[in-house]
Amino acid sequence: MNETSQNNGNMKIMRLPTVKRLPTYLHILKQLERDGQKFVSTTTLINELDFKPILVRKDLFLMGISGKPRTGYDLKELIAAIENYLGWNNIDEAVLVGAGALGSALIGHKPFEENGLKIIAGFDVDSSRIGRTIHGKKIYHLSELSEQVQRTGVRVGIITVPWREAQKVADILVAAGIWGIWNFSMVKLKTPPDVVCHNENLAGGLAVFSVKLQKMREALL
Amino acid sequence: MNETSQNNGNMKIMRLPTVKRLPTYLHILKQLERDGQKFVSTTTLINELDFKPILVRKDLFLMGISGKPRTGYDLKELIAAIENYLGWNNIDEAVLVGAGALGSALIGHKPFEENGLKIIAGFDVDSSRIGRTIHGKKIYHLSELSEQVQRTGVRVGIITVPWREAQKVADILVAAGIWGIWNFSMVKLKTPPDVVCHNENLAGGLAVFSVKLQKMREALL
DNA sequence: TAGATTGTTAATCGATTAACAATC
DNA sequence: TAGATTGTTAATCGATTAACAATC
Numbered sequence: 001m002n003e004t005s006q007n008n009g010n011m012k013i014m015r016l017p018t019v020k021r022l023p024t025y026l027h028i029l030k031q032l033e034r035d036g037q038k039f040v041s042t043t044t045l046i047n048e049l050d051f052k053p054i055l056v057r058k059d060l061f062l063m064g065i066s067g068k069p070r071t072g073y074d075l076k077e078l079i080a081a082i083e084n085y086l087g088w089n090n091i092d093e094a095v096l097v098g099a100g101a102l103g104s105a106l107i108g109h110k111p112f113e114e115n116g117l118k119i120i121a122g123f124d125v126d127s128s129r130i131g132r133t134i135h136g137k138k139i140y141h142l143s144e145l146s147e148q149v150q151r152t153g154v155r156v157g158i159i160t161v162p163w164r165e166a167q168k169v170a171d172i173l174v175a176a177g178i179w180g181i182w183n184f185s186m187v188k189l190k191t192p193p194d195v196v197c198h199n200e201n202l203a204g205g206l207a208v209f210s211v212k213l214q215k216m217r218e219a220l221l
Numbered sequence: 222m223n224e225t226s227q228n229n230g231n232m233k234i235m236r237l238p239t240v241k242r243l244p245t246y247l248h249i250l251k252q253l254e255r256d257g258q259k260f261v262s263t264t265t266l267i268n269e270l271d272f273k274p275i276l277v278r279k280d281l282f283l284m285g286i287s288g289k290p291r292t293g294y295d296l297k298e299l300i301a302a303i304e305n306y307l308g309w310n311n312i313d314e315a316v317l318v319g320a321g322a323l324g325s326a327l328i329g330h331k332p333f334e335e336n337g338l339k340i341i342a343g344f345d346v347d348s349s350r351i352g353r354t355i356h357g358k359k360i361y362h363l364s365e366l367s368e369q370v371q372r373t374g375v376r377v378g379i380i381t382v383p384w385r386e387a388q389k390v391a392d393i394l395v396a397a398g399i400w401g402i403w404n405f406s407m408v409k410l411k412t413p414p415d416v417v418c419h420n421e422n423l424a425g426g427l428a429v430f431s432v433k434l435q436k437m438r439e440a441l442l
Numbered sequence: 443t444a445g446a447t448t449g450t451t452a453a454t455c456g457a458t459t460a461a462c463a464a465t466c
Numbered sequence: 467t468a469g470a471t472t473g474t475t476a477a478t479c480g481a482t483t484a485a486c487a488a489t490c
Contacts, residue, residue, distance in 0.1 A: 012436065017481065019432050023424035027384070027407045041447060048409055055482065057448070069447045069489045086428050087435045101356060105326025111407070111424060116431065135322060156434070163248070180434045182427075186248045186332070188269055196437045198430040200423075203244035203332060206403075207307050209419040210337065211240050213377070213401045214308045216417045238457065262471060276458065278472065290465045290471045 041072030088116035098161035108135030149176040262293030309337035319382035329356025370397040
């Protein structure tokens with residue numbers, strides 16, 4: 001069995017560009033399901049997207065399911081396959097460190113909870129934030145993190161602190177036994193190889209947007 | 222002059238993967254500058270990154286500057302070149318629509334303001350939010366957006382509303398004469414070709430993180 | 443059957459990496 | 467000079483697109 005053979009559910013092939021597109025598909029598929037559709041073809045799926053159908057077929061192939069010529073894919077089956085692939089059918093609990101502007105937002109961001117990531121508590125060192133409740137989640141002092149992580153068995157940590165503090169917080173999370181870190185700070189974290197560390201590059205997004213804006217401005221001159 | 226020839230500042234070559242890395246470089250370069258360094262080589266720059274030096278050189282080449290063998294790049298010149306390329310040396314003013322959890326965060330997110338994007342006001346339709354001040358920015362009713370955009374000459378709109386409302390808001394922004402939209406909602410917006418529209422795919426980030434986590438879990442079994 | 447759609451195989455495109463000559 | 471580093475040219479790698487046969 002080689003890399004291009006069908007995915008059997010055990011050994012999962014991971015292509016990052018594909019994985020990034022999956023939530024977009026999932027969102028549209030769920031809408032179609034609410035509309036009462038039973039089947040979907042790649043051509044109809046990409047109606048609201050600017051992908052090519054063949055790209056979608058390649059992506060769906062990795063989910064390990066197959067469609068029927070003329071009818072397309074079974075909608076329910078497809079949704080289940082994507083959710084299973086993403087692991088969004090079972091919930092990961094997470095703690096969040098850094099209850100500033102961005103952290104407060106993510107604590108209350110509904111799509112995360114709907115997609116398998118449940119933030120159970122926030123942590124900070126700023127005394128004006130500690131003890132408060134943000135979007136229903138309690139904020140504790142960072143010194144309590146280790147004990148709480150160990151007691152609750154939480155496996156995921158989200159870092160939304162200023163960049164100067166990020167590595168320090170990562171070290172605390174790792175020491176507490178966390179398995180994965182979703183890092184929203186600017187810095188590349190140093191973590192042991194058995195801890196999953198994923199950087200969310202918001203500044204990179206702004207950079208792309210800025211350059212696109214400039215391009216357009218030049219074109220209009 | 223072809224695509225691979227040196228960028229002369231007028232006609233700017235845009236490679237998205239490069240653009241996404243620029244803020245990371247910029248951040249480290251500014252730290253080095255604060256430390257009193259005058260020059261930087263690609264080898265030292267990537268000390269805290271996991272890129273290859275040749276990748277950095279290729280990226281910097283697009284900035285239209287050149288370094289000196291043995292000494293590297295002039296730090297000040299390099300920082301200025303990147304900031305100029307990104308347009309982060311002059312400020313874009315923006316309005317934000319959707320003062321929910323995520324919107325409130327972005328309104329107060331310092332790195333945006335430090336990097337050329339100044340949010341001047343927020344808009345919403347929820348009466349409990351209107352009239353409030355979030356991180357120093359006033360929240361107005363959406364119906365006031367058009368008049369305010371036209372009066373202030375703001376050119377950029379940020380969308381942080383639930384996905385059902387996103388297209389409606391985009392239409393309002395376009396009608397008000399905005400040039401660019403930074404879209405944090407799930408949906409692909411339909412906008413005229415002369416409006417720059419950039420989608421920030423947070424769910425895609427979560428998807429990649431989720432899959433990485435699962436991979437690690439499988440590996441540990 | 444006819445035709446839309448899937449899935450396979452090959453071609454293209456673009457980004458990263460490697461090798462190495464040029465240079466201070 | 468010797469050696470580190472830049473910048474060029476070529477090779478590799480991976481993702482997207484194209485062409486088309488298989489299928490219901």
